[in-house]
Amino acid sequence: MEAVLSFAKKLWCVKRFIILIVTPVLLLPLLFALPLREGKCLYVVLLMAVFWCTEALPLAVTALFPVFLFPLLGVLPSNKVCPQYFLDTNFLFLSGLVMASAIEEWNLHRRIALRILLIMGVKPAWLILGIMLTTSFLSMWLSNTATTAMMLPIAHAILISLFGDLDTLKENCKIKDKPTGESQRKMHTVPTEMQILTLEEREGVPDKFESLTPAEIRKEAEYQKNVWKGFLIAIPYSASIGGTATLTGTAPNLLLVGSLKK
Structure with a gap:
């Protein structure tokens, strides 16, 4: 029992790293189960939701995911994504x-x-x-x-x-x-x-x-x-x-x- 508790404590200490590694892998089937563009968009949204709720990354970093993920995955071009964040x-x-x-x-x-x-x-x-x-x-x-x-x-x-x-x-x-x-x-x-x-x-x-x-x-x-x-x-x-x-x-x-x- 003590070994299990010790192992659980070690996992809790590295929970952020586990979430950062496991979450993108677990959400990968969405890219193939749904139409190409919609699946990629849902993948980014759910990834942000998990990171946001668990605070695996700072909230400011998580909020900027669409800036580089949407153009990278072909959901939207950067000239349409960036103005939603910052106007001149x-x-x-x-x-x-x-x-x-x-x-x-x-x-x-x-x-x-x-x-x-x-x-x-x-x-x-x-x-x-x-x-x-x-x-x-x-x-x-x-x-x-x-x-x-x-x-x-x-x-x-x-x-x-x-x-x-x-x-x-x-x-x-x-x-x-x-x-x-x-x-x-x-x-x-x-x-x-x-x-x-x-x-x-x-x-x-x-x-x-x-x-x-x-x-x-x-x-x-x-x-x-x-x-x-x-x-x-x-x-x-x-x-x-x-x-x-x-x-x-x-x-x-x-x-x-x-x-x-x-």
């Missing part, structure tokens, strides 16, 4: 995704964003404008989704450096009328003009914000919350705006071109 507009969209992956790999989007932010300055309004210009420019060549996904971490890092984390912001937003000493202990953030200083620079600067009242703290927290909202809303909007400039900017542009050709 699909290839254009795919190239945009490849470009997005390359840009993210080499951090080109961060270099562009940091360069523009250095030019714009540190005021929140100018920072939002700089983020929007960067996002719009990148969205001209990449998909809106990819651009937004790349720019949101950059905006998040900028906001953290300006105001601290979201937990601190939520804590400041919940501050009620408390004694001055307690509000001072809860206060972890300072107004925007102080946030651009490094820790070493702040040591020599007198902390003139320690005497802020709870009302002023709530006002500052509300201001920070509005800046957070502005950043996070500006990025997807600017990606949508920049996406209208080129064909690769967004998928509806490619769909429009494909519809016009038809």
